[in-house]
Amino acid sequence: NAGVTQTPKxxxxxxxxxxxxxxxxxxxxxxxxxxxxxPGMGLRLIYYSASEGTTDKGEVPNxxxxxxxxxxxxxxxxxxxAPSQTSVYFCASSVVGDEQYFGPGTRLTVT
Amino acid sequence: xxxxxxxxxxxxxxxxxxxxxxxxxxxxGSQSFFWYRQYSGKSPELIMFIYSNGDxxxxxxxxxxxxxxxxVSLLIRDSQPSDSATYLCAVSGEAAGNKLTFGGGxxxxxxx
Numbered sequence: 001n002a003g004v005t006q007t008p009k010x011x012x013x014x015x016x017x018x019x020x021x022x023x024x025x026x027x028x029x030x031x032x033x034x035x036x037x038x039p040g041m042g043l044r045l046i047y048y049s050a051s052e053g054t055t056d057k058g059e060v061p062n063x064x065x066x067x068x069x070x071x072x073x074x075x076x077x078x079x080x081x082a083p084s085q086t087s088v089y090f091c092a093s094s095v096v097g098d099e100q101y102f103g104p105g106t107r108l109t110v111t
Numbered sequence: 112x113x114x115x116x117x118x119x120x121x122x123x124x125x126x127x128x129x130x131x132x133x134x135x136x137x138x139x140g141s142q143s144f145f146w147y148r149q150y151s152g153k154s155p156e157l158i159m160f161i162y163s164n165g166d167x168x169x170x171x172x173x174x175x176x177x178x179x180x181x182x183v184s185l186l187i188r189d190s191q192p193s194d195s196a197t198y199l200c201a202v203s204g205e206a207a208g209n210k211l212t213f214g215g216g217x218x219x220x221x222x223x
Contacts, residue, residue: 033210041213043155043199057139058210098143098203100211102154 022093134200141204
């Protein structure tokens with residue numbers, strides 16, 4: 001039982017490049033989330049998926065897209081990376097809403 | 112006004128003492144309250160949750176909730192150097208669509 005896994009762990013992109021961050025959970029959770037964490041800004045919700053087949057915007061969705069591929073997997077895509085997207089990205093999952101469990105994070109640098 | 116507020120610290124605590132962390136929230140309809148611990152360079156780890164007014168104890172941790180005053184606190188008894196981390200308060204309520212809203216975190220330093 002791996003919990004929540006994320007790939008890659010580290011990534012460096014040039015401005016304008018695209019990439020997809022992958023997240024998978026094996027806890028049979030319905031809801032999944034993508035956060036970014038920046039110094040002094042705390043954790044901010046980018047997108048979430050309350051259940052398979054649904055996705056909704058969070059607090060800071062601009063510049064990102066998501067796909068809930070199935071119940072286990074929720075990916076985050078940066079179509080045209082910008083330096084402002086340099087951050088640590090965390091995926092999380094929960095049964096419904098409340099207790100969320102986090103993946104190990106992806107450290108992204110955009111130059 | 113931030114929706115969930117915490118003192119950023121650092122809160123310096125001698126080993127063996129009690130660390131007291133506070134969190135206030137603005138949504139009076141909030142129903143669920145969580146404390147996460149985050150070590151430097153690691154992901155947040157859920158350590159406590161509380162739904163009802165009063166105290167909830169789990170080992171050396173006690174969460175205290177006062178909905179009337181809109182605050183939730185975390186006490187760490189017999190603090191150890193391994194408790195040195197950032198502690199994140201998170202709140203869930205109908206106003207936020209039952210999603211979690213996080214405070215900025217309190218950094219705790221336990222000195223031997």
